[in-house]
Amino acid sequence: MKLNKQTIALLLGLIGLVAPLLMPLEGLNFAGQITLGIFLMAAVFWLLEPIPIFATSVVVILLQVFFLSGQGLLGDYLGQIEGYSPQSFRDFYGTLASPIIILFLGGFCLAAASVKYGLDRNLTRWLLRPFGTRSQYVCLGLMVATATLSAFMSNTATTAMMITVVIPIIAQLDKADPFRKVVALCIPFAANIGGIATPIGTPPNAIALAALREQGIEITFSTWMMVAVPLVAVMLLVAWRLLLWIFPPATERFEVKFEGTLDKSPAAIGAYCVFGLTVLLWVTEALHGISSTVIAFIPIALLPALSVLDKSDIRGFSWEVLWLVAGGISLGLSLEQTGLAAWLVDLVSWGALSGFMLFAVFGAVGFGLALFISNTVAATILVPLAVGLGVSGAAGADFNMTILILVIAVTVSFPMVLPISTPPNAIAMSTGIIQTKDMARSGLIIGLCGFGVTLAFGVFYFPFFF
Amino acid sequence: MKKIYILCIEDEPEVLEAIERDMGVLEDSFPLETAENTTEARQVIAEILEQGDHIGLILCDHVMPGENGVDLLVELNKQEKTRASRKVLVTGQAGLDATIQAVNEAELSHYVAKPWDPEKLIAAAKLLLTEYILETGLDPKPYMEVLDGARLLKAIHEKGLISDS
Structure with a gap:
């Protein structure tokens, strides 16, 4: 087998899938370890795209049905974990018609x-x-x-x-x-x-x-x-x-x-x-x-x-867009339900950060990710972590999960710096009227303004509703 | 990313050179492979397909030593992986029967009579490669600037050729 980019990406993904099972992770049950593996594999595949992004999403659902559902291969074993009950495979399939x-x-x-x-x-x-x-x-x-x-x-x-x-x-x-x-x-x-x-x-x-x-x-x-x-x-x-x-x-x-x-x-x-x-x-x-x-x-x-x-x-x-979204929703289910999201969130001490700083950190990461990868995938990776923050209570009393999630959803739409940032950008580039540097310069300034405006709205306007 | 090749089959070196020169403007997006006869062509095709790449356009001479071009095109049209490939006969010597066979059995996309007008040949190649991308549903983003952009934009608008992600 030739060691091209695609093969390396596939191997990295598989390592990500298996690695969390081989090491003891304190505070995380076995279901959480499996979910972490699926999450890492999906993240690698979504970033490096050895297979199409929507295909990764349905592979996620496949893995969940086989290894995380009560009816899957590990159903009986997962059922014995204390304080945890595995989800039905119907929940994962259900995301396709949510x-x-x-x-x-x-x-x-x-x-x-x-x-x-x-x-x-x-x-x-x-x-x-x-x-x-x-x-x-x-x-x-x-x-x-x-x-x-x-x-x-x-x-x-x-x-x-x-x-x-x-x-x-x-x-x-x-x-x-x-x-x-x-x-x-x-x-x-x-x-x-x-x-x-x-x-x-x-x-x-x-x-x-x-x-x-x-x-x-x-x-x-x-x-x-x-x-x-x-x-x-x-x-x-x-x-x-x-x-x-x-x-x-x-x-x-x-x-x-x-x-x-x-x-x-x-x-x-x-x-x-x-x-x-x-x-x-x-x-x-x-x-x-x-x-x-x-x-x-x-x-x-x-x-x-x-x-x-x-x-x-x-x-x-x-x-395929619906598959992409469904896979994202499904992955989010397991991240929350197995306690992985809260566990990941606990790796960082958020208590020191104010509500505004949380918006800024999540927004900035979302903006950075969505510059290079699918906006949907960027949201898929970050939104469950925001949910984890909300559920675990790690972020302090004044934390507003709804607004944080909205801030993430909005900021991932703003990176429009590169032709690869969004399909509309790619289409505009193909006209031959603009050069990459024209798009990069104006897109970066406007995108950063969008980021700033979103933060301001998150602090001053969204709280009127949530 | 999977590449889309242009394949040129021609036994006369000067003619082959002329085609290579004309197709040079597409070289950055569509690599060109050449063959001097149908046997060599089959090898080249097998190699390209083995890599998982595509053959978007086949420019083929008719009269060559050994098997003639139309027979090869007919055969390629029967094979799954080269059916959608756009097939062009580049010839000065194909008789009516051979031409009819090429149209009916190889679903010939285009006929170029020697000597040709380079601009027309390039225009035809762009059109045919656009059709190939539309038929196979390959990602058109890398090719929009070189090919028939208007037609690709129409397909993006009306057929969802590219979707939001």
Whole structure:
């Protein structure tokens, strides 16, 4: 066997899997040791990617079912550990259909319907209209439209659509005009930021929501938006001003034309109605009290029933994203339930840190990880530790676990320094209009502002809600 | 990362050189392998596939010593791992029958008559490699700048070719 990068990563992962079983770890039971092994293996695989990240997630579930469940190979043995009862394999499988996964599936259905009938393009047309033709306001308009769409659709798909429309137009600008760079960068940045706005905006949000649900804390769709939308609005304005400051445009006027008319076929009307109804019910959750995860099933059932979505549309969903999230949720279950999360947290003495410093430390680690690896994975690794802090009580009395988890979920969306940081960044780079150093410079400044703004919101604004 | 190869099968050294020169612009993203006849081509293909890499594009001459090019393309089209590979006949001498066979049985993607216009050949190669990536669902991110970006963006928007992570 050749010792290439992939093989080394696989070996390291396997060492991580086995090592915790071979050494005595004080204060950790055998189930915790197994979980630590799975956690280390997953972390290595997610970092070095010898296999796709979603594959690692389902391997995690496989290992949990075989080695941590009461019905698995070690079921009887695990049952004898004092003060511990192994989970049912159903709990691990259940993560694949957990309410949060259903919420995302509902979002996928809406997104697929709106792409199929051009609702996203038409929405963009309407959203852009009030912004006129002065170049800096057109840029703000593009950012608002991108962020709005990416709050409900995939950040990546939104970026692809916006870039497709905008690139031919900026290609006509003078090659030396920095406004070209502003436009090419404002779209991916707004897409990354916009994903924060709703629970279904981007997968890390799901990791946070699922972990909070496990702790009996349910955040409604409307509460999430009340918490996140102001932050998104602030950051869009900050990113907008900063981009114009870093790349001062030479063009005074700039016009973006979105072609097309509203599809008025019966299926399209059905799509609009279901979209409108679902979003309306989601944002009014506080009024009627029906959980957003319950409402999410309306589009899942109605869109195929109305022949808005057909078989091939359903096959085209990004199922691997759901696997990625489910594996993350499942791993979180064992981390908490076996006491591993609390044990890991106890390795550091947190009592000395104030609430603000905790936000700063977790946020900084999340930001750093998400620069290089998947945002979802960064959240998956950090959120269970935040839960551990909450459960073990190691962080002192004024510690607010909910806010810490939200801070993590939000900060992992901000690293947009490198083309590999997020898929929208990669798409923007492929236009050839910007260079890596343009993205690194503006992305780092804006990302760090995002980090700072999140900390400020965590300290001054989030406590009004939690 | 798995590589996507361009394979060129041509017995005349000058022609092979010309193709290598034209395909040079894609070399950074798509390494080029060459073979002088079908026997050598089979070896090269086996080696590439053994490494787990892909063959995105096959540019093949028709009249060569030994077996002719169309027969090889027909055979490759029957094999699982080279079915999606885009197949191009680069020739001045293929008769109507051979050409019909190539279209019908090898699902020929493109026909290049010698002598060719380098720009057209590169454009065709980019288009065909884009199709290969779309058909196989490989990660398009490393290739978006060199290939048909607009088409890849459309697939990302409409088909979720890349998803959030």
